[in-house]
Amino acid sequence: MTIDLAVIGGSGLYQFPGLENTSRHSVDTPYGPASGDVVVGEFAGKRVAFLARHGESHTVPPHRVNYRANLWALHSLGARKVIGVNAVGGIRADMGPRVIVVPDQIIDYTHGRYTSFCDVEGAEVRHIDFSEPYTESLRRELIEASAKADVAVLDGGCYGATQGPRLETRAEIARMKRDGCDLVGMTGMPEAVLARELDVAYACLALVANFAAGCGDEDEISIEEIFAHLAAATAEVPRILAQLLKS
Numbered sequence: 001m002t003i004d005l006a007v008i009g010g011s012g013l014y015q016f017p018g019l020e021n022t023s024r025h026s027v028d029t030p031y032g033p034a035s036g037d038v039v040v041g042e043f044a045g046k047r048v049a050f051l052a053r054h055g056e057s058h059t060v061p062p063h064r065v066n067y068r069a070n071l072w073a074l075h076s077l078g079a080r081k082v083i084g085v086n087a088v089g090g091i092r093a094d095m096g097p098r099v100i101v102v103p104d105q106i107i108d109y110t111h112g113r114y115t116s117f118c119d120v121e122g123a124e125v126r127h128i129d130f131s132e133p134y135t136e137s138l139r140r141e142l143i144e145a146s147a148k149a150d151v152a153v154l155d156g157g158c159y160g161a162t163q164g165p166r167l168e169t170r171a172e173i174a175r176m177k178r179d180g181c182d183l184v185g186m187t188g189m190p191e192a193v194l195a196r197e198l199d200v201a202y203a204c205l206a207l208v209a210n211f212a213a214g215c216g217d218e219d220e221i222s223i224e225e226i227f228a229h230l231a232a233a234t235a236e237v238p239r240i241l242a243q244l245l246k247s
């Protein structure tokens with residue numbers, strides 16, 4: 001099967017709006033079950049695969065997502081280009097709620113996750129280059145498509161991946177800021193590195209849901225607000241991807 005684009009939906013994106021003539025694929029992987037069925041259908045005249053990272057009813061927390069199975073399932077169906085849609089908190093002042101960012105760097109603060117397909121008995125050990133964690137050509141496609149769709153996105157930024165599922169302390173975010181992180185999210189890693197191990201092009205559309213701890217005016221982050229901002233940013237995603245598929 002040829003898949004023109006695969007999309008991994010994050011919090012707030014559990015179905016792909018506008019995906020038509022769909023079929024569902026429950027893929028057996030050597031790493032156990034994926035987060036759910038991969039839904040393959042037509043969108044903007046192309047074949048698109050969609051997988052809800054947290055499951056279609058949001059039952060899989062970030063630290064329990066089977067990232068290897070998800071990437072493996074998409075790859076085995078023929079996906080060679082994957083866009084991860086990720087909810088994030090904004091650290092940089094211009095990355096407030098509802099801003100959309102296409103990051104270009106990552107710092108990984110997660111722990112205890114399977115971060116490599118080499119992590120099984122007898123697998124060949126590979127030390128892949130990860131200097132540029134996202135596929136630059138796919139980042140450019142996303143940025144150009146957003147401009148054509150008239151959706152403002154910021155080009156570049158460092159995504160700090162935390163363990164979750166709790167939000168961070170102010171001190172943790174202050175440290176991440178000193179480290180050079182612009183955004184914080186719980187699911188950007190190991191998704192990006194696993195895509196690279198499979199030679200799958202991968203880029204991230206980071207949707208800012210809130211200012212990270214201590215970065216906004218509020219003393220506390222409200223989950224209701226997070227989901228309201230996320231819904232607004234998520235509504236722009238199909239327009240960006242439709243343009244990307246047209247070019």
Ligand code: HPA
Pocket residue numbers: 087088089090162167168184185186209210211212213226
């Ligand atoms: N921290 C981590 N992940 C997130 C946040 C946050 O503040 N907001 C949305 N995802």
